[in-house]
Amino acid sequence: MSLQNRPLSPHLQVYRPQLTSVLSILHRATGVALGLGTLLLVYWLAAAAAGPEAFAGAQSFVGSPVGLILLFGWSVALFYHLCNGVRHLAWDVGLGFELPSVYRSGWTVVIATAALTVLTWGLALVLP
Structure with missing residues (x-):
């Protein structure tokens, strides 16, 4: 068998x-996303410190569909x-x-992430 015919390990086409x-x-990935997302928070806070016009611009971006x-x-990244x-x-x-505990705690993390996210955004939509 030549070296060119050897599959990758683990082979991505058969690895589940x-x-x-x-x-x-x-x-x-969520660690990276939190770092990048914190830049948006810093922008918002800096705009708040810069004055009403800057804050209004930041608020309009954060409140836009892309910002939301x-x-x-x-x-989601934070809660996960x-x-x-x-x-x-x-x-x-x-x-x-x-192994059973690893899978149980893994699914608990997924469910808790979803629950905390839905609860937070649900409260944000309901409360003024």
Whole structure:
């Protein structure tokens, strides 16, 4: 067998992503998203400090459909990273390494992320 015919390891066409690998990749991605999303928060705060005109411009962007989508994505990333961070803290003290526990805590992170996001945005829409 020549070296050119060898498959990649793991071969991406036959590899089925597992919950653990997807959650690990998402944890890293949400860390990056939080860093980038924080730039929007800094822009908003700087505009608030710069005066009413600058703040009105920032508010109009943040309140636009694009701004709301960015805020929604940032909140999902925040809640996911928070919940998965708590999961990692449990692992740091040696809890939850059994395979059933790993999958149970993984699905708990996904469900908690969805619940916290829906609760936060639901309250934001209901409260003045």
